[in-house]
Amino acid sequence: MKRALDTLLPLIVAILFLGTWEWAVAHWQVPVYVLPGPPAIAKAFADNFSSLMAALLSTLTVTVEAFLAACVLGIATAIAFSQSRLLERTFYPYAVILQVTPVVAIAPLILIWVGFERINLALVIIATIVAFFPILAGATLGLKSADFNLVDLTRLYGASRAQILWRVRLPTSLPYLLSGMKTAGGLALIGAVVAEFVAGSGTATGLAWRIVESGNRLEIATLFAALGLLALTGVLIFAALSLLEWLLLRRWHESALSGKS
Amino acid sequence: MIALKGIAKRFGSIQKDGGTEALRDLSFSIAEDEFVSLLGPSGCGKSTALRLIAGLLEPDAGHIRFAQDRPEIGFVFQEPTLMPWTDALANTRLPLDLKGVARSDGNVRAAAALARVGLAGFEQAYPRELSGGMKMRVSLARALAAQPKLLLLDEPFAALDEITRNSLGDDLLRLWKEDGLTVLFVTHSVSESSFLSQRVLVMTPRPGRIAEDIALPFGRDSRLSPATIEAQRAISTALNTAMAA
Numbered sequence: 001m002k003r004a005l006d007t008l009l010p011l012i013v014a015i016l017f018l019g020t021w022e023w024a025v026a027h028w029q030v031p032v033y034v035l036p037g038p039p040a041i042a043k044a045f046a047d048n049f050s051s052l053m054a055a056l057l058s059t060l061t062v063t064v065e066a067f068l069a070a071c072v073l074g075i076a077t078a079i080a081f082s083q084s085r086l087l088e089r090t091f092y093p094y095a096v097i098l099q100v101t102p103v104v105a106i107a108p109l110i111l112i113w114v115g116f117e118r119i120n121l122a123l124v125i126i127a128t129i130v131a132f133f134p135i136l137a138g139a140t141l142g143l144k145s146a147d148f149n150l151v152d153l154t155r156l157y158g159a160s161r162a163q164i165l166w167r168v169r170l171p172t173s174l175p176y177l178l179s180g181m182k183t184a185g186g187l188a189l190i191g192a193v194v195a196e197f198v199a200g201s202g203t204a205t206g207l208a209w210r211i212v213e214s215g216n217r218l219e220i221a222t223l224f225a226a227l228g229l230l231a232l233t234g235v236l237i238f239a240a241l242s243l244l245e246w247l248l249l250r251r252w253h254e255s256a257l258s259g260k261s
Numbered sequence: 262m263i264a265l266k267g268i269a270k271r272f273g274s275i276q277k278d279g280g281t282e283a284l285r286d287l288s289f290s291i292a293e294d295e296f297v298s299l300l301g302p303s304g305c306g307k308s309t310a311l312r313l314i315a316g317l318l319e320p321d322a323g324h325i326r327f328a329q330d331r332p333e334i335g336f337v338f339q340e341p342t343l344m345p346w347t348d349a350l351a352n353t354r355l356p357l358d359l360k361g362v363a364r365s366d367g368n369v370r371a372a373a374a375l376a377r378v379g380l381a382g383f384e385q386a387y388p389r390e391l392s393g394g395m396k397m398r399v400s401l402a403r404a405l406a407a408q409p410k411l412l413l414l415d416e417p418f419a420a421l422d423e424i425t426r427n428s429l430g431d432d433l434l435r436l437w438k439e440d441g442l443t444v445l446f447v448t449h450s451v452s453e454s455s456f457l458s459q460r461v462l463v464m465t466p467r468p469g470r471i472a473e474d475i476a477l478p479f480g481r482d483s484r485l486s487p488a489t490i491e492a493q494r495a496i497s498t499a500l501n502t503a504m505a506a
Contacts, residue, residue, distance in 0.1 A: 159359045171344065253346075
């Protein structure tokens with residue numbers, strides 16, 4: 001019953017919202033180049049299905065590549081920090097600087113350095129920068145959260161640093177890391193979109209480019225279709241990472257046991 | 262089996278704020294197969310002494326000598342200190358894994374250790390599925406899995422209810438007799454030490470050292486036998502004297 005309500009209530013809200021939208025557009029005769037109604041958007045989606053899917057694939061490829069790169073770099077950096085306090089003290093401020101500097105401000109530089117002929121690499125780098133920090137922060141906190149007594153116990157049995165890392169620190173860090181990954185998944189998508197915006201039309205071919213292009217041509221229905229696709233992609237990324245989290249933590253971690261995360 | 266002589270240990274910086282002097286001139290020895298309790302008030306350095314013996318800390322002064330080479334040591338903390346992400350069998354197998362024992366052999370030995378503490382059938386249970394007492398039994402099984410000669414226990418039953426505590430105490434006595442272990446048992450419970458151990462070392466408040474070394478008489482075959490009650494009286498008197506000193 002509770003599960004049914006979880007699905008039913010948002011669905012009712014969606015139907016009411018779309019119904020009111022369509023009614024308002026028809027009632028006030030809003031021009032289609034300002035705000036098209038849901039059926040017009042659905043039609044634009046169907047008409048442009050193959051080109052929108054191609055754009056989605058392009059954005060999704062950048063997002064996934066950036067997310068994976070952020071995972072590898074974030075976890076590797078966090079492991080390096082956990083092994084050397086000196087390293088952490090030296091480089092953590094720079095990670096923070098990278099995080100707080102708006103990526104829109106760095107993006108033009110990266111595009112110039114990498115070159116417009118390698119636009120996809122530039123997009124991946126920009127999106128990676130955006131997604132990197134939550135993974136670093138989560139993994140660093142997690143690796144530090146290992147039970148001191150458990151670490152001592154492994155030392156008593158002659159464990160090497162690598163063994164302590166593998167057997168105690170990494171498993172301890174998993175809930176923190178997965179939480180960081182959920183944030184980073186959404187950020188990788190945002191980073192990919194921002195990077196496409198900065199790259200401008202004519203170079204990038206993703207959904208952000210479709211949004212800019214549709215806006216320029218006053219094809220607002222197509223713009224909404226691209227926007228909806230982007231939002232849906234974000235939700236699916238979050239859902240996929242939540243599923244991964246549940247699969248890995250369901251046997252032992254409170255967050256997965258209570259059914260919340 | 263083991264002798265501590267003139268051990269001193271301070272935490273923090275003496276220049277900065279004086280630090281905390283945990284132990285000063287701590288000396289005692291334990292014979293092979295003996296069951297000794299280290300008793301004292303909270304913060305007197307009992308746990309520090311245990312960690313020094315385990316080699317997890319280095320003394321500032323004094324030395325720790327073993328009769329032969331450093332024996333295989335088992336350690337049980339006040340908390341179960343289990344890995345929540347894996348089952349009881351893998352938790353028990355940890356020392357064997359770290360020593361490079363083959364997985365199949367390790368599983369057999371870990372399962373045997375679990376059976377010895379009354380947890381046969383719980384190999385696949387995760388820590389969160391076990392009660393406080395059962396988790397402590399897994400912790401004890403893990404300490405036994407590597408077949409230690411010296412077992413160090415740091416107030417292992419302090420967080421448990423009395424029924425569970427007594428039951429675990431009985432099991433510990435049985436395992437000590439069966440395995441010919443040498444046991445050093447840190448506690449602040451007079452009744453626990455009076456029943457379990459052959460000798461009780463009473464420590465002073467911080468900086469800790471041995472105030473009194475009490476050899477307990479035979480005949481303490483139950484927690485309420487006259488000999489046990491008499492031992493409790495002797496230990497309490499010594500503890501009061503140590504606290505007042």
